[in-house]
Amino acid sequence: MPLFVSALLVLLLVALSALFLGRWLVVRLVTRWCQRKLQAELKIGSFRFFWIQNVSLKFQQHQQTVEIDNLWISSKLLSHDLPHYVALCFGEVRIRTDLQKVSSLSAPFSQNTEVEQKELSLSPSLLKIFCQLFSIHVDAINIMVLKVATSESLWHIQISRSRFLLDSDGKSLICKVNLSKINSKVLKSGQLEDTCLVELSLALDLCLQLGIGSWHLKAVTVDVWTLHAELHEGLFHSQLLCHAPGRISKSVSCSDLTENFAEPTLPGLHLLQQLPDRVEVKMENTSVVLSMNSQKRHLTWTLKLLHFLYHRDEDQLPLRSFTANYDMAQMSTELLLEDGLLLSQSRQRIVCLNSLKANVQVTTIDLSASLVLNTCIIHYRHQEFSHWLLMLALETQGASSPDLKQRKKGTFPQILAPVIFSTSVSNVSISIQLGDTPPFALGFNSISLDYQHLRPQSIHQRAVLTVDHLCWRVGSDSHIQRAPHPPNMHVWGEALVLDSFTLQGSYNQPLGLSSTQSNTLFLDCTIRGLQVEISDICAQCLSRILSLVIPQSEKSAVSRKPSLGECVTLLWKVDLKVEDMNLFTLSALVGKWNRKSAEILLSLRKLIIWAVSMLEA
Known part of the structure; x- marks a missing residue:
C-alpha cells in the first residue's frame, strides 16, 4: 500500500511537471513567434487552466501596445447565452497607437503577406466546422490614437460589449460584428485649455461576406442605431480636415496623367466598380449637431431613417454601349430618407423633410431613374447662416487645389444607351x-x-x-x-x-x-x-x-456665342x-419710370438673351 501511494505521488508530480513544462513551452513558442513575425514583445502575467491574465503586446519600433486584462475560454454548457459551443472571451482590451507611424507599421507585414496567406489557408470543410464551434466576445475595448492631425491631438474610442461571429457555407465566409455601444472623441490640447473637436456615439452591426479562395469582399451590411455626433468649431479650423485634401490630391494626381489621354468617363463609375456586389446601409434615429461656441450658435439635424441599398449582378448580361467605351453591369440603387429636421439654436425649423426616395436601375435594355420627394419646407435666413457660410467657405477655400479644379473641367461623355x-x-x-x-x-x-x-x-x-x-x-x-384661394x-x-x-x-x-x-x-x-x-x-x-443670377449667365452666354454659327x-x-x-x-x-425700373428691365433683357442662347446651343 505505501508503494502504491508513492507511485501515485510520483505520477502526480510528473503530470504537474509536464503541465508546467508544457505551459512554459507554449508561452516560449508564442513569445518567439511574436518577436520573429510581429517584431513585438509579448508578456503574460499569469497562466492558468483555460485562463490568462495581464497579457501585454508591445511593438517597440512603433510605440504601439496592446494590453488584455483577462482572457478565458467558455462553453455553452456554462453559459446558455453563447451562440456557439465554444467562446473565446476577453475582459478589457486597451490599445495605444501612433497614427503618424502606422504607414511604417505595414512594412514588416507586407513582405510576408503571400507566404502567410498560404500558411493560413484552410479547407472549406474545416473552416465551416471552425465557424460553427467558436465565437469571440469582448467586454470592453479602449483605443487611444495619438497624433491624429498634430502632435497635440488624441483620438479616444471606447467600445462596450462586442461580439464577433463567423459563418461559412463552403463558398463564402460571413463575419458578423456586433458593437453594443461606441463612444469616440477627438481632443486637441491648446495653450489655454483642451478642446473637443468631434464627439460620436452609436450602436453598430456589421456583416461582411468574403469569397473563399479569392478573399474578395462580396457584400457589406451596416446597421447603425442612435447615432449622435457633435462637430465643434475647432474641427473646421484644425489641421484634421486640411490634411485630407492634400492626401487625396497626391493620390489622384497619378491617375490624372492617364485620364487626360483616355476618353471621358462619367463621374462615379470608378467608385461603383470598387464597391462590393451588395452594399446595404441602414441608419435609424440619427442626430448631428454642428456647434459654433464663439458665436453661441448650433445647428441640429435629426433623421429618423436612412436606408441605402446597392446591388450589382455581373453574371447577367450588361447594358451594352452605355458610353462609347463602357458597358455598364446590371445594378440597382435605392436611397430612402424619412423625417429629416434641421433646427437652429432657438429651435426654429430650417429644413423639414417628410420623405425622399431615389431609385436607379440598370438592365440590359436601358437605365431608369426615379425621384420622389414629399413635403419639403425650407426657411433660409441669411443673417443666421452668414456665420456658417463664412466658416465653411474658409474650409473649402483651403481644400481646393489646382488638380481638383482641372478634373472638374473634363468633358462629359455622350450617353448612347x-x-x-x-x-x-x-x-x-x-x-x-x-x-x-x-x-x-x-x-x-x-x-x-x-x-x-x-x-x-x-x-x-x-x-x-x-x-x-x-x-x-x-x-x-x-x-x-x-391654402389655395379661388381662381378669380x-x-x-x-x-x-x-x-x-x-x-x-x-x-x-x-x-x-x-x-x-x-x-x-x-x-x-x-x-x-x-x-x-x-x-x-x-x-x-x-x-x-x-x-x-445674371453675372454667371453672362459668362456662359458669352462663351457660347462662337458656337451659334456652327449650329x-x-x-x-x-x-x-x-x-x-x-x-x-x-x-x-x-x-413711374425711374432708374430702378430701367435696371430691372435691363436685367430681364439679359436673362431672356441668356435663355435664348441656351436653347439655341
Whole structure:
C-alpha cells in the first residue's frame, strides 16, 4: 500500500511537471513567434487552466501596445447565452497607437503577406466546422490614437460589449460584428485649455461576406442605431480636415496623367466598380449637431431613417454601349430618407423633410431613374447662416487645389444607351430672407417630370412637365403657408400665381445616313390661372435675385456665342395656350419710370438673351 501511494505521488508530480513544462513551452513558442513575425514583445502575467491574465503586446519600433486584462475560454454548457459551443472571451482590451507611424507599421507585414496567406489557408470543410464551434466576445475595448492631425491631438474610442461571429457555407465566409455601444472623441490640447473637436456615439452591426479562395469582399451590411455626433468649431479650423485634401490630391494626381489621354468617363463609375456586389446601409434615429461656441450658435439635424441599398449582378448580361467605351453591369440603387429636421439654436425649423426616395436601375435594355420627394419646407435666413457660410467657405477655400479644379473641367461623355427619368415633387415651400431685401417665398403643390432619351436611328428626347399651383409670395408674412384661394381671387403679396402649367416637348436629331436632315423641336405649352403682380416689393426682390443670377449667365452666354454659327438647321413648332391671365399693379408704380425700373428691365433683357442662347446651343 505505501508503494502504491508513492507511485501515485510520483505520477502526480510528473503530470504537474509536464503541465508546467508544457505551459512554459507554449508561452516560449508564442513569445518567439511574436518577436520573429510581429517584431513585438509579448508578456503574460499569469497562466492558468483555460485562463490568462495581464497579457501585454508591445511593438517597440512603433510605440504601439496592446494590453488584455483577462482572457478565458467558455462553453455553452456554462453559459446558455453563447451562440456557439465554444467562446473565446476577453475582459478589457486597451490599445495605444501612433497614427503618424502606422504607414511604417505595414512594412514588416507586407513582405510576408503571400507566404502567410498560404500558411493560413484552410479547407472549406474545416473552416465551416471552425465557424460553427467558436465565437469571440469582448467586454470592453479602449483605443487611444495619438497624433491624429498634430502632435497635440488624441483620438479616444471606447467600445462596450462586442461580439464577433463567423459563418461559412463552403463558398463564402460571413463575419458578423456586433458593437453594443461606441463612444469616440477627438481632443486637441491648446495653450489655454483642451478642446473637443468631434464627439460620436452609436450602436453598430456589421456583416461582411468574403469569397473563399479569392478573399474578395462580396457584400457589406451596416446597421447603425442612435447615432449622435457633435462637430465643434475647432474641427473646421484644425489641421484634421486640411490634411485630407492634400492626401487625396497626391493620390489622384497619378491617375490624372492617364485620364487626360483616355476618353471621358462619367463621374462615379470608378467608385461603383470598387464597391462590393451588395452594399446595404441602414441608419435609424440619427442626430448631428454642428456647434459654433464663439458665436453661441448650433445647428441640429435629426433623421429618423436612412436606408441605402446597392446591388450589382455581373453574371447577367450588361447594358451594352452605355458610353462609347463602357458597358455598364446590371445594378440597382435605392436611397430612402424619412423625417429629416434641421433646427437652429432657438429651435426654429430650417429644413423639414417628410420623405425622399431615389431609385436607379440598370438592365440590359436601358437605365431608369426615379425621384420622389414629399413635403419639403425650407426657411433660409441669411443673417443666421452668414456665420456658417463664412466658416465653411474658409474650409473649402483651403481644400481646393489646382488638380481638383482641372478634373472638374473634363468633358462629359455622350450617353448612347436609352435613359428614362421620372420625378415627382409635392408640397414644397421655400422661404428666403437675404437681409437687404424683403423676404419672399416660393411654393407649389406638385411638380412632375417624365423624360426619355432614346437612340434608335436618331437621338430622340421626350419630356412632360406638369406644375400644379405654383405661388411666389413677397413681404414679411410670405413664409406663412396659405391654402389655395379661388381662381378669380387675388391676394396682395402674391407676385406670381400659376394654377396649372403643362409642357410637352420632343426633340429629334437624325444620325447616320439621315444626319443631313434637319433637327426638329416640338413644344406644346398650356398655362391656366396666371396672376402676375407688379409692385415695389416685387421689383426689389426680382432685382436682388437677378443680380445673383445674371453675372454667371453672362459668362456662359458669352462663351457660347462662337458656337451659334456652327449650329445645324432646326425646324421647330411651339403651341402656346394661356387661359385666365390677370395682371395687377400697385398705384405707386403706375406711370413711374425711374432708374430702378430701367435696371430691372435691363436685367430681364439679359436673362431672356441668356435663355435664348441656351436653347439655341
